[in-house]
Amino acid sequence: MTKSCTLDRIRVTADDENGVSDAGLLIAATLGDRLGLGPLLREHLTVPGSAGANPDRKCLTLIHSLLAGGDCIEDVNALRAGSTGAVLGHKVAASSTVGTFLRSFGFGHARQLDAVTRRLLARAVTAGAHPGFSESVTVDIDSTLCETYGLKKDGARGVMRTGLRGYHPLLAVIAGTPDIAGVVAHARMRRGRSSDSTSAPVFIKETISRLRSAGAAGEIVLRADSGFYLSDVVTACRNNDVRFSITARMIGSAVKDKIAAIAESEWTPIDYFLPGAGVAEFTFIPFASGPRGKLLAERGEIHPVRLIVRRTPLTDAQAINRGQDPDQPALFPIYDYHPMITDRTGEIVEIEADHRRHAEVELTIRDLKHDMAMNHFPTKSFGGNAAWLILNTIAHNLTRWATRLGLATAPVMTKKIRRRIYNVTGRLVRTGRRLVLRLPRRWPWAALITAAIERLRALPAASG
Known part of the structure; x- marks a missing residue:
């Protein structure tokens, strides 16, 4: 050499x-x-x-x-x-x-740290870190799976639904302001076998409380995926005077039948990377079926909402997975449907596009896991x-x-x-x-x- x-x-x-x-x-x-x-x-x-x-x-x-x-x-x-x-x-x-x-x-001492983050957020708002905070705030609620190894970590010994062991924390991330997006307003550690919505209503109430105490005097909008499609989550939003947009689950025939009945003329085209995508809406009463729905009706916790649905043509990969030849168009177009419920007012296209931006919460989760140390x-x-x-x-x-x-x-x-x-x-x-x-x-x-x-x-x- x-x-x-x-x-x-x-x-x-x-x-x-x-x-x-x-x-x-x-x-x-x-x-x-x-x-x-x-x-x-x-x-x-x-x-x-x-x-x-x-x-x-x-x-x-x-x-x-x-x-x-x-x-x-x-x-x-x-x-x-x-x-x-x-x-x-x-x-x-x-x-x-x-x-x-x-x-x-x-865990009680970790909750003391919650009090620190609550007051720290308020001070950052006072210092000018969140312009427009008093007028409107959008917060994304999501959970993430953090894998651990071995059997000695308390709360992470059980096998999660993914077949792995770990923790399943909840996060509330402030969005809607491009110059300061991605600030974590609240975080809560949970055991690995918790479902997406475990403790979500209480977590949402605490998140809204700290946003209000930090100076959010205007409209607060909460966005969430289908893991939080629960009556308790919607009730928590209503009780705390918060607008919501939550991805709905395609369960049972109630939603599917109404989507199938939408006339072609009722679909509004949208700007999307797949040509032919569109949105439509109808009034819907969620969580109204079954014994649970009857109980909620007696409590007065069932209300009609807007159900906005986006339809998108299949990608080539989706077509192949469904046994179709992507080079040979189907006789009738086939779409995927993505419904959401909301109590927000405004144009359907704008609300649907804003709800789609909920996916940006994954950028914060990625930053916490791979640029910080939440993976360990x-x-x-x-x-x-x-x-x-x-x-x-x-x-x-x-x-x-x-x-x-x-x-x-x-x-x-x-x-x-x-x-x-x-x-x-x-x-x-x-x-x-x-x-x-x-x-x-x-x-x-x-x-x-x-x-x-x-x-x-x-x-x-x-x-x-």
């Missing part, structure tokens, strides 16, 4: 105490300081014993480790090297300390893993808010922000009794970082 004399001449030493890895975390730390994240953690977290001492420092250590790309407890030690702790605003806890802290959590729950404790979930959402939201308030750019994947902003290296020097963080001269996004820090420092400190 050819020997590289140039590389061999480089002398490697490990003696710089002023090096700062992940220096761009100063942006997230500054925003957290302006929002009062540390005091909120101290105020609400009361984990018992010596493991619960300094809860703010331990939680912030985990949050900053997640932002830097850490996906397990051991990764927090990377923040202890050099002078990185100086740009975080707190002493970095050791991985063993953080692990003991998480394992001390019960590190402890055996259910409470500790519930806290891990909420700390992931806090870290995710800090990036979204920093992008809006500091970087002043459209939201992008956390991975891109991490590569360009958080992971930049620097050097901490003292001059004139001040600390100076020196970034690489030719770093392409150095000006963006310095401008973001100035914007965030100009924000008023949170109070109340």
Whole structure:
């Protein structure tokens, strides 16, 4: 092999105490300081014993480790090297300390973190992170399956419907504002064998409560898929004065017969990637059949709604799966039907298109799983893993808010922000009794970082 004399001449030493890895975390730390994240953690977290001492420092250590790309407890030690702790605003806890802290959590302590996220959202709205929040808010409710391995994780020992083991958390994601889409308003850990709608009515009530307390005085719209097509979910929306659009299930003949009876002239063409797609609507009373429907009728919980249905021609793959030749058109066109129920007013085409955008919630779930660390729950404790979930959402939201308030750019994947902003290296020097963080001269996004820090420092400190 050819020997590289140039590389061999480089002398490697490990003696710089002023090096700062992940220096761009100063942006997230500054925003957290302006929002009062540390005091909120101290105020609400009361984990018992010596493991619960300094809860703010331990939680912030985990949050900053997640932002830097850490996906397990051991990764927090990377923040202890050099002078990185100086740009975080707190002493970095050791991985063993953080692990003991998480394992001390019960589910009630994870709920204390819920109180932190509730007040943090309100403070971010006050700081201007969500323009138009007081006028209208759209929130997407969804669940996701998080696989685990082994039989020692509490709440994840049972086999899920997919044949895997894991957890099944619920998420409420704020949507509808392109410059700040993807903020997690609420998260709830659930056991793996929970169905999509387990605890959904209570979760929805809590989500709406925190949106109202954060300043959502106007219309709130809740979007959900067919996993939440339940009378209890609709009742929770009505009781909390929330508009809803929920994908309906094609169960029984009630919906199927009405769709089949729609005349061709009643279908309105829509802009869709498959030619021939259209929408139609009719009035429908959901959940009215069977003994359950009779009970709901007696309670006065059955109301007529708009049922909007989208029809789309089969793709070639769908045609092949159904035993058809895609190159030979069928004598009569064959469609797939996608119904939804809603109590919203407005044009059918606009409402259907807006409901379709519910799928964007998957982008947030993908970001939490693959750009944060929601794919890996590190402890055996259910409470500790519930806290891990909420700390992931806090870290995710800090990036979204920093992008809006500091970087002043459209939201992008956390991975891109991490590569360009958080992971930049620097050097901490003292001059004139001040600390100076020196970034690489030719770093392409150095000006963006310095401008973001100035914007965030100009924000008023949170109070109340």
